[in-house]
Amino acid sequence: MAFVSEMLVAWRRHWPHYAAEAAGIGFFMLCSALLTIVVEHPAFPVRPALATAPLLRRLLLGVGVALVIVCIVYNPWGKKSGAHINPAVTLAFWQLGKIRRADALWYLLAQLAGALLIAQVLQAVLGAYYAHPAVNFMLTQPPPGRNGQWVAFGAELGISFLLMLVLLLALHHERLKSTAGWLIGLLLLLYITFESPLSGMSLNPARTLGSAVAAGSYAGLWLYWVAPIAGMWLATILFTALHKGQSLTCAILAGCPAAQGSPHEADSATEPPRYPQAVAE
Template sequence: MRKHWPLYLMEAAELAAFMLSACLFTVLLYHPASPALHWIPDATLRRACMGIAMGATAVAIIKSPWGKRSGAQFNPAITLTFLRLGKIGPVDAVCYIAAHFAGGILGVGLSAMLAGRALAVPEVNYAVTVPGPWGTGAAFAAELFMAALLMAVVLTTSNRPRLAPYTTYMVGTLIFGYILVFAPVSGFSINPARTVGSAIFAQLWTAVWIYFAAPVLGMLTSAELYLRLTEPRPRPYFTHRHLQQKPTV
C-alpha cells in the first residue's frame, strides 16, 4: 500500500482534471452570459461541443504519463469491475475508490475557485447530474446502457492486439456520443465519484442512487458476460473416440 500511494494520488488528480474540464466547459457553453450561448444557440450543437471537449479530455488523461502509470480508471465502477476481473487487489481497489471521490470533490472545488459564482447559476449548477424530463427509470436505463457498453468496448478491444491501440480513442468517441444523445436523459455520469463531486457543491442529491447502482451494475454485467464468452470451455472426459471404442471383457 505504501508503495502504491503515488498511484492513488494520480487517480485522484485524473478525476479532478476531468471534473475541472467538465465544470469549466459547462460554464463556457451554458452560462447565460457566455458568448458561446449566443454563438451556438442550438442545444444539440452545444451538446456536441461538450461531447468533443469531454471526449478529448478523457483521451488526454488516459494518454498522460500519470494515466498510463495508474491505469487511468478514475471511476469507482471501473475499479470494482477490475477487482472482479482480478486486475486489481482489494486494498488497492479501496484506496483507488477513495481517491476517486476525493478527486471528484477536489476538481469541482478548484472549478468553483476559478469560475466563482458563474458555476453556481441554475443553468450550470456545478455540472450536477440529475434525471431529465423522462424520469428516473429512463435515467437508470441510460446509465446502465452506457456503462455496460463502455466496459464491453474496453474489454473487447484492449484484449485484442490489433484493436488495443485504439481503445482510448474508442472511449473518447463513446463519451462524445453519450453526451450528445444521453445527457438530456440522465445528465451523463456513469461515475459515482463524478456525481458526488458535483452534488456536494450543488447540494442536489436527486435520485443519486441511480449514479451508484447503474454504472456498477452495467459494468459488472459486461464483465461477467465477457468472462463467460471468453473463458476456455472444459473438454469433456468422454470424447467421440471413447464412444467408438468397443468394450473390453
C-alpha cells in the same frame, strides 16, 4: 489487523498511483466544468450564437470532453495508474481479478477524494459561473416526470454496460488495445451529444457525488451509483462468457502488455504488487 496491514503496505508501495487517480478525476472535472461554462453560460458567445441548437452545443461539449479523456488516458500519469478515474471501472477490473483488493479500495478512496475536493475548489473559485443554472454545478439529475428516475437508471445502466464492454473487448484485442482510450473518448462524445438529456450522462459515481455535495442537491443520487456499477459488472460477466479461459492482459486504459508484479495482475507471486517498475529495495 491483517487487512489494515495490507492497506498500509499497499499505500507505501503505490501511493503515487492513488495520487494519479485523484489528480485524473480532478483534472477531468475541472476541464468539464470549464468547457460547460464556455459552451453553456450566456456570458460567453457560444450559447447566444447557438441558442436554438442544443444538440450542436452538446456536440461541441462532447468533442472537448472526449479530447480531455484521451489526454488523461495516454499521459504518463494516466498510464501509471491505468486512468480508471471511476469507481465503477475499478470495481469491474477488481471483479476480473486485474487489481488487488487493497489497491482497488485505495483507488476508490482516491477517486472520491479527488472528485469531492475539485468540486469544492470549483465552487470557491468559479462561484457564480459554476452555480449558474445553465451550468448548475455539472449536476447529473434524472429528467422531470414520475418515471424520470427509472428513465435515467435505464440509460445509465445501458451506457455503462456498453462502455465497459467496448473497453474490455478492445483491451483483449491485440491490435485494438492501444486505441482503447480513443474508443472511450468517442463513446463519451456520442453519449454527451445524444444520451445526456435522459440522465445527464454520469457513468461515474464519484463525479456525480462531487457535484451533488457542492450543490447540496442529492436527487436520484442512488441511481448514479447503482446503475453504472451494475452496468459495468454485467459487461464483465458477458466478457468472461465470450472469452472463457482467456485472461484480460491488464487494466490500463491506454493498453499494455502484462507487467510482472503489476497492481492490475492478481496472479503475481510478488507481494505487494509493483507497477510499472519494481521499487528498489
